[in-house]
Amino acid sequence: xxxxxxxxxxxxxxxxxxxxxxxxxxxxxxxxxxxxxxxxxxxxxxxxxxxxxxxxxxxxxxxxxxxxxxxxxxxxxxxxxxxxxxxxxxxxxxxxxxxxxxxxxxxxxxxxxxxxxxxxxxxxxxxxxxxxxxxxxxxxxxxxxxxxxxxxxxxxxxxxxxxxxxxxxxxxxxxxxxxxxxxxxxxxxxxxxxxxxxxxxxxxxxxxxxxxxxxxxxxxxxxxxxxxxxxxxxxxxxxxxxxxxxxxxxxxxxxxxxxxxxxxxxxxxxxxxxxxxxxxxxxxxxxxxxxxxxxxxxxxxxxxxxxxxxxxxxxxxxxxxxxxxxxxxxxxxxxxxxxxxxxxxxxxxxxxxxxxxxxxxxxxxxxxxxxxxxxxxxxxxxxxxxxxxxxxxxxxxxxxxx
Amino acid sequence: xxxxxxxxxxxxxxxxxxxxxxxxxxxxxxxxxxxxxxxxxxxxxxxxxxxxxxxxxxxxxxxxxxxxxxxxxxxxxxxxxxxxxxxxxxxxxxxxxxxxxxxxxxxxxxxxxxxxxxxxxxxxxxxxxxxxxxxxxxxxxxxxxxxxxxxxxxxxxxxxxxxxxxxxxxxxxxxxxxxxxxxxxxxxxxxxxxxxxxxxxxxxxxxxxxxxxxxxxxxxxxxxxxxxxxxxxxxxxxxxxxxxxxxxxxxxxxxxxx
Numbered sequence: 001x002x003x004x005x006x007x008x009x010x011x012x013x014x015x016x017x018x019x020x021x022x023x024x025x026x027x028x029x030x031x032x033x034x035x036x037x038x039x040x041x042x043x044x045x046x047x048x049x050x051x052x053x054x055x056x057x058x059x060x061x062x063x064x065x066x067x068x069x070x071x072x073x074x075x076x077x078x079x080x081x082x083x084x085x086x087x088x089x090x091x092x093x094x095x096x097x098x099x100x101x102x103x104x105x106x107x108x109x110x111x112x113x114x115x116x117x118x119x120x121x122x123x124x125x126x127x128x129x130x131x132x133x134x135x136x137x138x139x140x141x142x143x144x145x146x147x148x149x150x151x152x153x154x155x156x157x158x159x160x161x162x163x164x165x166x167x168x169x170x171x172x173x174x175x176x177x178x179x180x181x182x183x184x185x186x187x188x189x190x191x192x193x194x195x196x197x198x199x200x201x202x203x204x205x206x207x208x209x210x211x212x213x214x215x216x217x218x219x220x221x222x223x224x225x226x227x228x229x230x231x232x233x234x235x236x237x238x239x240x241x242x243x244x245x246x247x248x249x250x251x252x253x254x255x256x257x258x259x260x261x262x263x264x265x266x267x268x269x270x271x272x273x274x275x276x277x278x279x280x281x282x283x284x285x286x287x288x289x290x291x292x293x294x295x296x297x298x299x300x301x302x303x304x305x306x307x308x309x310x311x312x313x314x315x316x317x318x319x320x321x322x323x324x325x326x327x328x329x330x331x332x333x334x335x336x337x338x339x340x341x342x343x344x345x346x347x348x349x350x351x352x353x354x355x356x357x358x359x360x361x362x363x364x365x366x367x368x369x370x371x372x373x374x375x376x377x378x379x380x381x382x383x384x385x386x387x388x389x390x391x392x393x394x395x396x397x398x399x400x401x402x
Numbered sequence: 403x404x405x406x407x408x409x410x411x412x413x414x415x416x417x418x419x420x421x422x423x424x425x426x427x428x429x430x431x432x433x434x435x436x437x438x439x440x441x442x443x444x445x446x447x448x449x450x451x452x453x454x455x456x457x458x459x460x461x462x463x464x465x466x467x468x469x470x471x472x473x474x475x476x477x478x479x480x481x482x483x484x485x486x487x488x489x490x491x492x493x494x495x496x497x498x499x500x501x502x503x504x505x506x507x508x509x510x511x512x513x514x515x516x517x518x519x520x521x522x523x524x525x526x527x528x529x530x531x532x533x534x535x536x537x538x539x540x541x542x543x544x545x546x547x548x549x550x551x552x553x554x555x556x557x558x559x560x561x562x563x564x565x566x567x568x569x570x571x572x573x574x575x576x577x578x579x580x581x582x583x584x585x586x587x588x589x590x591x592x593x594x595x596x597x598x599x600x601x602x603x604x605x606x607x608x609x610x611x612x613x614x615x616x617x618x619x620x621x622x623x624x625x626x627x628x629x630x631x632x633x634x635x636x637x638x639x640x641x642x643x644x645x646x647x648x649x650x651x652x653x654x655x656x657x658x659x660x
Contacts (some may be wrong), residue, residue, distance in 0.1 A: 016532075026501055028458040028527040029565075030579055033556040060428060065449065176488065184457050191579040193555055289502040290455070300474045303503030304454040 002390035010255040011323070012334055015302045017205025018294075020330065025203055025204035029266035030188040034196075034293075035109065039206045045107050046213060051135075058102050059217065062135065063092045065099075068227035069381070070131055074353040084235070085356070085384045086222055088247065094278045095359065095386030096215060096247045097128035101197055103214035105132040106266050108195035115139045115194040118276055119169075119183040121243065122265045122361065123155025123177040125199030130164035140164040143182040145175040148313045153254035155390050173307035176317045180291050200244025201321030201349035204292030208249075208321050215250025222381055230379060241364040242335065243279070243315035247385035252333065262334070264372075265324060266364040268310035269337035280337045281320040283329045290319035296328065311340035311394060312360035314386075336371055338364040339381035344398050345369070346389060359386030360394060404548055405494035405522045406571035409445060409562055410607045410628055417629025418620075418657060419446035419609060420636050421498070423466035424483065425475025426626060427642045432483050433490065438646055440493050442653035448525070448631060451499030453554070458527050460583035468616040471508070477507045484519035496523040496550065496571075513545040523548035523571050531568050550574050555595045559602070565603045572628065575599055578611045583634030585615045588622050596626035617659035632656065 010020075017024050017039070025035055045051050059065040067087045076083045088096040101118075108116060116138050120126030126142040133140035142159055146168045149156050159166050172178040180202075187196045201208040201215075219238075227233040238255055240248035242265035255261040270278035278284060278298075285296035290305060296308040297319040310316040327333035337344075347363035350356050358366060362385045376378070388395065409417060420439050424432055436447055452470035456463060477499075484495070497516060504512050504526060516524065524547050529538070531551060542549045548571035553562050556579055566573050577592060578584070599608055611624045611631030623630040635656070641648035654660050 023535070025532070026528045026530060026533075029552040029557060030458060030554050030576060030581075032561075033552075033558075170470075172454070181455055181457060185581045188458065189580045189584065286506075288505060289500075291457075292528070299502070299506065302478075302508065302535070304471060305502075347528030 007214055009257055010330070011327065013205065013209040017110070019322050019326035021287070022293070022295050022325040023205055023208060024294050025292055026289045026294065026395065027204045028188070028190070029189070031184070031204070034187060034191060035204050038210070038391040041305065042107065042206045042210045044104070045110050046210070051106055051110070055103055055105050059099065063098050063102065064090065065217065066221045066225070067091060069222060069229065071183055072354050075369070076352065078353065079369050079374050080376055081378040081380050083369070084226065084379070084381045086152055086218060086381055088218065088383060088385045089358065089362065089387035090357070093124070093128045094130050094389065095124040095128070096218060096250060097125040097199055098131065098200065099131045099217055099250065100211050100214045100246060101128040103138050104195070104197045105138065108197070109136060110136070110179065112160070113193060113195035114140070115190065116197055117141045117143070117183050117186050117194055118197045118199060119143045119176065119179040120199060121145070121147055121316055122312065122390060123148065123152040123159065124314060126166070127158045127162070129153050129197050129199070129334070130159040130162035134162045141186065142166050143169050143179040143186070145169045145179045147174040147364070148176070148179070151393070152390055153314055154265070174267060174314065175308070176256065177305065177308070177332060184291065191254070201249045201323055202244040202291055202293060202319060208293065211246050212249040215246050216253035218247070218250035218383060219252065219254035222251065226379070226381065232379070233257050235381045236377040237262045237264060237378065237380045238383070239264045239365045239368050239380065241315060241318060241361050241385060242324055243268065243317045243361065244319070245321040247383050249321060249323055251381070251383040256332070263327065263332065264368055265333055265335040266338045266368050267335050268312055269316035269339045270309040270311070273337050279308035279310040279316050279318065281318055282324065282335045283337050285320070287325070293322050295319050295322045296325040310342065312364065314359070314361040315329065315364065336366040341345070342367040342370070347395065354386070357388035358384055359388050360388055360391045393398055403475040404571060405492065406446070406496070406548055409494050410572065416444055416624040417445050417446055417609065419629055419631040420444045420498070420571040421448040421450055421464060421631060421633030423450040423452055423470050423637060424480045425470030425473045427469065427635070429473040430483065433486050435647060435649065436487050436493065438649040439653070440491055442544065442650050443657045444493070444631065444653065445494065448496045448498050448633070449484070451477060451497060451503060453500040453503055456500060458581055459603050460634060462583045462638050465485070466637045468469065470627065478501055479518055481515045488520050495520070496525060497521055498525040501526050501528045510541050513541050515550055515556070516547050521547060521552050524565055525550045525552070525574060527552055531565060531641045534568060552576055562602060568605055569606050572607045572609045573604055573611045574631065575608055575610045575627070577610055577614070580612060582612055585613055587647055588619055596623070600623035600626045617656050620656055
């Protein structure tokens with residue numbers, strides 16, 4: 001039901017791997033065979049009954065899906081709208097990332113690959129990858145920027161305990177972009193036995209579409225859960241944070257062709273979009289190529305990629321998935337810039353009002369509440385993509401400076 | 403006539419193509435380096451345009467790109483420098499760059515400038531052949547810049563011929579599936595692959611690059627191809643403390659084993 005009508009859906013990937021002007025597979029020949037193999041078989045594998053059965057069984061029994069759709073009544077009272085939180089933070093490993101890694105690891109096994117590599121920013125994708133590799137007994141190597149290794153120490157420890165090898169990326173700003181570079185180089189050097197589990201809707205086609213499909217479970221559940229609670233499966237607003245954009249892609253997916261559902265992405269403004277220390281790739285970026293995909297990215301006039309900044313390691317990426325570049329340029333979705341401090345405040349607000357400590361990434365989505373005018377009748381779904389345990393050090397620092 | 407054709411047609415000797423990163427080790431070192439290379443046996447030069455995120459490159463070229471960017475190298479400044487190069491040398495020049503800086507400069511503008519600097523060929527490793535055919539092939543032809551595509555051990559027979567048909571001047575065969583600068587020595591598997599390429603009936607001459615760092619590996623490549631491309635080993639050898647950058651010694655070693 002998802003794949004048949006690609007060509008007539010303006011917001012889905014076309015047969016050549018593009019969303020409008022964005023996407024494609026701009027890769028060196030050394031990667032061609034692996035990416036082409038995936039392109040040829042990803043739909044067939046993902047849509048096969050055997051895959052679907054294994055994927056859904058694991059999501060139910062291992063991950064703990066469906067995740068609740070929780071009506072946040074205190075938050076609703078404060079903002080004057082009906083606000084629902086999609087509790088992706090309650091997934092095993094603490095974020096939405098595992099929806100994708102479960103799917104890709106099953107796919108990797110079907111392709112006969114026994115070595116898994118991944119990049120990670122906040123460490124959530126790394127932990128999710130290390131987890132499924134332990135489950136499937138596959139070798140796991142996670143590339144992580146040296147800066148992120150420092151600011152996300154608990155996740156590094158989790159990955160190691162799960163048996164993964166964590167390799168520091170020491171080039172550039174030593175964050176997610178650089179970890180991705182290193183993972184791609186590893187794949188070039190290991191073309192036969194390795195599958196690269198990209199953690200977001202970025203990279204060459206078919207990754208953006210494949211990851212979006214594996215995350216689409218989020219909006220599939222929102223629809224039925226919202227119908228049960230309100231009698232209508234479509235909310236007025238869906239809000240999600242966007243770094244590469246996988247949780248947003250999953251939360252938007254089944255609403256893309258419902259024009260009455262307003263889609264809002266929250267980008268990390270860092271210290272402000274004009275501060276030079278930002279990660280708001282759509283708002284300040286320009287069309288170009290990063291990690292094999294034509295998309296919006298932060299770059300100099302000479303085409304050099306600019307180092308991003310965000311307090312949240314998971315959003316600290318100078319590009320964005322091509323789906324989001326397309327949604328932004330066609331105005332199907334709107335994207336707001338949320339500063340480090342606004343995200344921080346939103347995290348404390350949710351903790352105080354609802355008893356939930358969100359990940360700093362997800363706090364960017366929560367901060368959108370303050371930026372909009374709401375009507376009592378508005379039904380708002382916020383994708384709470386991850387939990388905040390990994391960010392406690394940053395939260396404590398914020399408490400101390402107050 | 404394009405200098406690459408001239409060289410490969412007349413060359414009884416094999417082509418020694420040396421890769422350098424523009425702007426490394428110093429901002430304006432390209433002119434003396436090319437002069438020294440030509441004096442010491444290089445017959446073709448591949449000029450790498452530095453990029454912040456060179457995905458296909460290993461640590462040596464990554465580092466040289468980083469320094470080059472810190473030295474202030476840009477696409478526009480590179481074209482100024484190439485005009486200076488052409489005042490002292492008629493050696494065939496091939497540019498190698500990642501697609502994003504070229505797109506930001508404007509592909510046609512880039513080709514026009516390259517043509518004005520009498521550049522002979524252009525390698526864009528992350529430009530898919532389908533996009534090249536659809537959007538850019540006519541521009542390469544208009545400005546007489548030869549497009550050169552990469553092939554690897556994983557490239558299928560069918561695709562090999564496709565990439566050969568789109569290339570002009572030569573086909574760039576990557577010696578093994580790796581990033582640049584992996585020096586593992588050539589095994590039987592490499593030799594089988596070189597043999598396969600040599601007998602594939604390509605319309606273009608073949609040049610082999612990646613992993614060539616010794617006289618012996620150069621000679622091995624010469625047995626199967628019209629020439630070799632040496633990158634990381636050369637970049638690594640560049641010695642800023644010497645006025646000749648250590649180039650005569652490096653070239654003598656790799657060409658003559660002395």
